[in-house]
Amino acid sequence: MGDSSEAKRVRHAASGRIMVPNTGIELPLNLDLSRRDILKIAGYGSLAAFIAACGGGSPGSSGSANVTAKGGSVSIGSNASDPGVKKGLADIVSAFTSANGGTKVRVNTVDHGTFQNTITSYLGGTPEDVFTWFSGHRMRFFASKGLVAPIDDVWSSVKGNFTEGFAASVKGDDGHVYAVPTDYYPWAVFYRKDVFAAGNYKVPTNWDDFKSLCAQMKKDGLIPLAFADKDGWPAQGTFDIINLRLNGYDFHIELLTGKQKWTDSRVTSVFKKWSEITQYYSPAFAGLKWEQGADQLLRKQAGMMVFGLFISDEFTASGSKADLDQLDFFPFPDLGTQYDAEKALDAPIDVFMMSKKSPTLGADSGQAKAFLEFMAKGSTQSIYWQSSPGSIPTAKDTDTSQFPALTQKAVQIVSNAKRITQFFDRDSRPDYAGPDGMQGFLLKYLSNPSGSTSSLQGQMQSFWDSLPPE
Amino acid sequence: MARPTSASPARTEPTEAGELVARTHGRFHVLTRYDRRVLMLMVGIPLLFDVILIWWPTASSILLSFTDWDGIGDLTSQNFIGLNNYQFLFTGYTLFWPAFMHNVIWLAWLTFIATPIGILFAVLLDRELRGNRIYQSVFFLPVVLSLVVVGFIWELQFNPTEGFINNALGVVKSGHIIDWLGNPHLNLYAILIATSWRHIGYIMVIYLAGLKSVDPTLREAAKVDGANEVQTFLRVVFPVMAPINVVIAVITAIEALRAFDIAFIINQGKNGLELLSILITNNSISEASLVGRGSAIAVILLVISLGPIIAFLARVMRTSQ
Structure with a gap:
C-alpha cells in the first residue's frame, strides 16, 4: 500500500502542488525538489504542509x-x-x-x-x-x-x-x-501576552529585533529568556532551531545522522549566533529544571522562553485559567538566510x-x-x-472547535512550516544525543559561549567517530 | 529423592562423628558421609550463588568489554573488536579522565576531610558529654537514609533560586546567584558536602564502637605518665585501634569508588559530575546501550577496586584467625 501512495506524492510534489486529501486545500510546494529530497522528507517523518488537513475531513473507516x-x-x-x-x-x-x-x-x-x-x-x-x-x-x-x-x-x-x-x-x-x-507539539518562543502588553513589546520577526527586545527586557528588570538546562535536553531545542534557520533542514538532518562533520564551519556559526543571546538567559540555568524555567515565565519574572508547547502543562498546573489564557508564542525569528523560507521547526x-x-x-x-x-x-x-x-x-x-486560540495557532505554525524535524534526541542516535554526548557538550559550550568552540567541536566529532555502527 | 536409601545416611551408618571410618579404598576420613554431605551443601549452596551472582556477571563483563554489542539480539563473533574499547577510553574518550579525577577527588575529600571529622566526633562523643545521646542520634540520622534520599534532600537545599542555602545567604535577592549544582567547577564539591553529611555519621558510629572497646586502663596509665588528651589519643588510643583504622580506611576507599547515587540524582552525572560508576550506567544501561564500552569501564573500576578489597579481606581473615 505504501508504494502507490508514495508514488502519488512524488508526482504531486514534482508538479509543485500538493493536494491535501479530503479537503479543498491545495498547498503550494514550489521547491526545487529532487526525488531523493521527497523521499527524505517522507523518511524523516515530515508532516509539513499536510497537517493543515488535521481538522475536518472524514473519519477513517473503522472495521476490519x-x-x-x-x-x-x-x-x-x-x-x-x-x-x-x-x-x-x-x-x-x-x-x-x-x-x-x-x-x-x-x-x-x-x-x-x-x-x-x-x-x-x-x-x-x-x-x-x-x-x-x-x-x-x-x-x-x-x-x-x-x-x-x-x-x-x-x-x-x-x-x-x-x-x-x-x-x-x-x-x-x-x-x-x-x-x-x-x-x-511544536517548539517556538513562548511569552505572556500581559507581560508584552505591559512592556509595550512587539513580537520580533528577525534576529536583530529579537536581540534588541531581549536587551529592552533586561533593562526593564526581566530575565529576557527563561532557560533551564539541568536535564541537558532543553538546550538541544535551541541548537536545532538555530541550525535549521542558519544552515537549513538538509544540513541539520545530515549532521545529526553523521553525514556531515561536527567540525564544519557551519556548526561554528551556529555556536557563534547562539552566543549572542546566551547573556539573556536565566541566571544559574545549568542548575534549573525546565519546570522552574517555565515558572519564571509563569510568574512574570522572565519575558520569553524557547520551548515546546507542553510548557502549557506547567501553566495548567498553576490552577489558574487566567494564566493559561495569557500564554502565547511566536515562531523563532528569521536569521536572514535563504533557509528562513523553510520555516522549519521541531x-x-x-x-x-x-x-x-x-x-x-x-x-x-x-x-x-x-x-x-x-x-x-x-x-x-x-x-x-x-x-x-x-x-x-x-x-x-478530532473536534477542533474545542481548541483554544493557542492550539489553533500551534496547528497553524506547523502547517506553515515547509520542513519539520522531530527534535535532536529523536533525529539522532541516542548514544550521541544523551548525557555523555551532546547534552554534556552543549552544557560545556554554554558555560563559556563566547570562547572558541573549535576544540569542543573536535570532541563532538571524535565522540561521533567512536560510536559503533548502529 | 533419587535414591531413597541415602535419605537418612546417619541412621544406616551408625558411626559417631569424629570416629575414623574405613572406606572401601582403604582411606580414612574424620567425617561421616552425612557430615560431608551437610558440609557440601553448606559450602555448595553459597558457592553456587556466588558463581551465579558474582563470578558469572564479572566474567560476562570482562568478555563484553572486548565487544561492541548494543544489547539487542545475540552476541556474534563480529561483535568482538579486541582492545578497541580500552584504547578509546584511555585516548579518545573525553569523559574518562575527568571521571577518574572526580573519583580521586572524592577519595581525597573523604580521606582528608569527612573521615577525620567523623573520627573527631567519635572521640568527642566518647567523652560522655552532656546530651551525648542526642548528638549521637543527630549525627547518625543521615546514615539511616539512602544516598538517593540524601541526594533529593540536598538538591532542594542547593536549588539556585528556591533552595535554602542561596536564600539564607541572601544571594537570591541580590541577584548574584550561586549555581551550586550547575557550575561544573562547584557542583562536585556541593555534592561532596552532601555525601559527607552522611559519611561523617557512618564513620562516627563505627569508630565510637571501637573506642568503647579500648581498655580504659591504657588511658589511665597514659594519664599517670603525664600525657595530655591529644598525646593520649595519638600515641596510645589510635595505635591500639589499628584494626578499626584499617576498616575505616577501606570503607572510605570503597565509598569513594562506588560513589554514584547523589551525582546521578542531581543531573545524571554530566556537566562536572562525571564519575566512573555513572559512565558505566550512561553507556551500558541507558538509552545509548553501548554495552561493550560500559563493560570496559566496569572492568577498569573492578581492577582499581581490587586494591581496597584485598586489603579489607586480608584484614578480616587475619582478625578471624
Whole structure:
C-alpha cells in the first residue's frame, strides 16, 4: 500500500502542488525538489504542509474486525508520568475498557526519563503489549532491530484518519507501519501576552529585533529568556532551531545522522549566533529544571522562553485559567538566510507502538490492536488533550472547535512550516544525543559561549567517530 | 529423592562423628558421609550463588568489554573488536579522565576531610558529654537514609533560586546567584558536602564502637605518665585501634569508588559530575546501550577496586584467625 501512495506524492510534489486529501486545500510546494529530497522528507517523518488537513475531513473507516478482539486483557507500558498526561491516559483507559467489552487494562507507568533511558533493555526483556514512544529515527531504529511488531493491519483500518505526513512518520525503513501517531507539539518562543502588553513589546520577526527586545527586557528588570538546562535536553531545542534557520533542514538532518562533520564551519556559526543571546538567559540555568524555567515565565519574572508547547502543562498546573489564557508564542525569528523560507521547526510526534517481545502479546494481540485502533480516534485523542493541552491530537476527525486560540495557532505554525524535524534526541542516535554526548557538550559550550568552540567541536566529532555502527 | 536409601545416611551408618571410618579404598576420613554431605551443601549452596551472582556477571563483563554489542539480539563473533574499547577510553574518550579525577577527588575529600571529622566526633562523643545521646542520634540520622534520599534532600537545599542555602545567604535577592549544582567547577564539591553529611555519621558510629572497646586502663596509665588528651589519643588510643583504622580506611576507599547515587540524582552525572560508576550506567544501561564500552569501564573500576578489597579481606581473615 505504501508504494502507490508514495508514488502519488512524488508526482504531486514534482508538479509543485500538493493536494491535501479530503479537503479543498491545495498547498503550494514550489521547491526545487529532487526525488531523493521527497523521499527524505517522507523518511524523516515530515508532516509539513499536510497537517493543515488535521481538522475536518472524514473519519477513517473503522472495521476490519478480525484483527481486534473485545474483552480479555491488554497491558500498556507508559512514559506518561507527569500528572496531566497520566490522568489523560487513565481517562482513555477507562473509556477503552467500557467501549471494548470490559477489556482489563494494566498500565505500567514509568518516569518519563527513566523509560527513555531503559528503552533498549525494556523492549528486549519482557515489555508490555503496547508502549508509548516517539516518531523519527528512534522509532525506525527499534523497528529495524525487530523489537517492535508491524501493525499494517491496524493502520489499513485507521489510515483514512491521518494525513499523509503522519502516515510517513510512522513507517519503518522497510515500508511497514510500526506506530499510531497520537499527538504532536511544536517548539517556538513562548511569552505572556500581559507581560508584552505591559512592556509595550512587539513580537520580533528577525534576529536583530529579537536581540534588541531581549536587551529592552533586561533593562526593564526581566530575565529576557527563561532557560533551564539541568536535564541537558532543553538546550538541544535551541541548537536545532538555530541550525535549521542558519544552515537549513538538509544540513541539520545530515549532521545529526553523521553525514556531515561536527567540525564544519557551519556548526561554528551556529555556536557563534547562539552566543549572542546566551547573556539573556536565566541566571544559574545549568542548575534549573525546565519546570522552574517555565515558572519564571509563569510568574512574570522572565519575558520569553524557547520551548515546546507542553510548557502549557506547567501553566495548567498553576490552577489558574487566567494564566493559561495569557500564554502565547511566536515562531523563532528569521536569521536572514535563504533557509528562513523553510520555516522549519521541531514538532515531535508521540506514538503508540506494539512490542514484539511482550510475553502476553500472543493472548492479547487482538486487544492490543483494538487499543491502537482506539488511540487513532479523534474522540480518544481529545480526552488526552483535555488533560494535556500541550499535546495536539493527530486524528482528522478530532473536534477542533474545542481548541483554544493557542492550539489553533500551534496547528497553524506547523502547517506553515515547509520542513519539520522531530527534535535532536529523536533525529539522532541516542548514544550521541544523551548525557555523555551532546547534552554534556552543549552544557560545556554554554558555560563559556563566547570562547572558541573549535576544540569542543573536535570532541563532538571524535565522540561521533567512536560510536559503533548502529 | 533419587535414591531413597541415602535419605537418612546417619541412621544406616551408625558411626559417631569424629570416629575414623574405613572406606572401601582403604582411606580414612574424620567425617561421616552425612557430615560431608551437610558440609557440601553448606559450602555448595553459597558457592553456587556466588558463581551465579558474582563470578558469572564479572566474567560476562570482562568478555563484553572486548565487544561492541548494543544489547539487542545475540552476541556474534563480529561483535568482538579486541582492545578497541580500552584504547578509546584511555585516548579518545573525553569523559574518562575527568571521571577518574572526580573519583580521586572524592577519595581525597573523604580521606582528608569527612573521615577525620567523623573520627573527631567519635572521640568527642566518647567523652560522655552532656546530651551525648542526642548528638549521637543527630549525627547518625543521615546514615539511616539512602544516598538517593540524601541526594533529593540536598538538591532542594542547593536549588539556585528556591533552595535554602542561596536564600539564607541572601544571594537570591541580590541577584548574584550561586549555581551550586550547575557550575561544573562547584557542583562536585556541593555534592561532596552532601555525601559527607552522611559519611561523617557512618564513620562516627563505627569508630565510637571501637573506642568503647579500648581498655580504659591504657588511658589511665597514659594519664599517670603525664600525657595530655591529644598525646593520649595519638600515641596510645589510635595505635591500639589499628584494626578499626584499617576498616575505616577501606570503607572510605570503597565509598569513594562506588560513589554514584547523589551525582546521578542531581543531573545524571554530566556537566562536572562525571564519575566512573555513572559512565558505566550512561553507556551500558541507558538509552545509548553501548554495552561493550560500559563493560570496559566496569572492568577498569573492578581492577582499581581490587586494591581496597584485598586489603579489607586480608584484614578480616587475619582478625578471624
